[in-house]
Amino acid sequence: MIAIRFDRFGGPEVLRPVELPAPRPQPGQTLITVEAAGVNFADTHQTDGSYLTADMLPHVPGSEVVGRTPDGRRVLARVSNGYAEQVLAADSALVDIPEDLPAAHALALLTQGLTAWHLLRTAARLVPGERVVVHSAAGGVGSLAVQLARRFGAARVLAQASTPDKRRLALELGADGIADYPLPEPADVVLDAVGGALFDQALDSLALSGRLVTYGNAARTPFTPLDPARLSRLNASVVGFWLRPTLKAPGAFAEPLRELLALTADGRLRPVTGPRYPLAQARRAHEDLLARRTTGKVTLHP
Known part of the structure; x- marks a missing residue:
């Protein structure tokens, strides 16, 4: 083979x-x-x-x-x-x-769909009514996270993306607007897979008790050393996330995946x-x- x-x-x-x-x-x-x-x-x-x-x-x-x-x-x-x-x-x-079910749709729901689901539910512990910013919002994880954040009760979802076409796609998927730093109002949850300067900008834009979830380093640059005082001033937190160990927990794989498949089947989620x-x-x-x-x-x- x-x-x-x-x-x-x-x-x-x-x-x-x-x-x-x-x-x-x-x-x-x-x-x-x-x-x-x-x-x-x-x-x-x-x-x-x-x-x-x-x-x-x-x-x-x-x-x-x-x-x-x-x-x-x-x-x-x-x-x-x-x-x-x-x-x-x-x-x-x-x-x-x-x-x-198209193969690409099914594959989008596995690693990337489960990542988006757990970023919001497990890592960020999103509460209905909160403001969410999704970086790389036209990518595999980001495009699903934009939609799921809305479905999970976010009051406002802002999208960050690298080109006008990708920003337009994020808006079509349900984002309320484009995230340009500094944000006009602080964010309760930021999902970041880019790192680098974007991570620092997001950290400075967190609301009181906000959560910045980092799950990648697409910029491939070293992270700036984090001063705990920056977090203490806001009671904020930086949460690291990796899907592989997450899926070892009971109920972390089949149940969320069935939910994602059902949402896709009835048109409420668009991979x-x-x-x-x-x-x-x-x-x-x-x-x-x-x-x-x-x-x-x-x-x-x-």
Whole structure:
């Protein structure tokens, strides 16, 4: 089978197609023939070695797929080596999905949908009536977080995005306005995956008891050392978030995912689909993602 692998850490140029033996399932595992694999920004950190945990080399990246089981079920699955024609998934990490659900929509709801859900519910502990700012609001996580924040009762949702087209998309998805710093009024919750200067601007714009949730560093710049006095003056907090350990908690995976699938099925949640690439062009997918040329869910197709 064909898979995408990197043998050393680096930029998109280290990703290359290789021929590997088909994986063999062990007890408790299911073999999946991949229809589509999701691409996440975290995959670029895995590739360059800056991820929160280091992977052993060589490594096949990818954490999510839509595909078929040997008995014909169409499933959405969390996996470890998703950039491949066939993958293994733990039986507990499989969710059956309808035949008419586009693969890109399903994949948008897994890593990115669950991240958006837990950012608001688990990390920020959003309270109805609060003001929310979403950075990278046209991206996979941000586009869903804008919609979910409104559905979870936010009084006002402001979107930050890097281009006029992306800002227009965020407004179409339900954002009340565009976040330009300094904000006209402080924010109760800010969701930030960018870091760098944007993190500092957001921290200075928190309301009393506000929460700044950091879940990435797309800017790839060192964070400014944080003076606790900046937080004490507002009773504010900076909350770190990582999806992987979050999903180990009881009820953290299947129940939120079913809610996201139900919201999508009846049209109350709109996953934004981005470009699709042949599996062999994973390098180009990473290049476009890093250059911020993509919007919504990016997918690879064997």
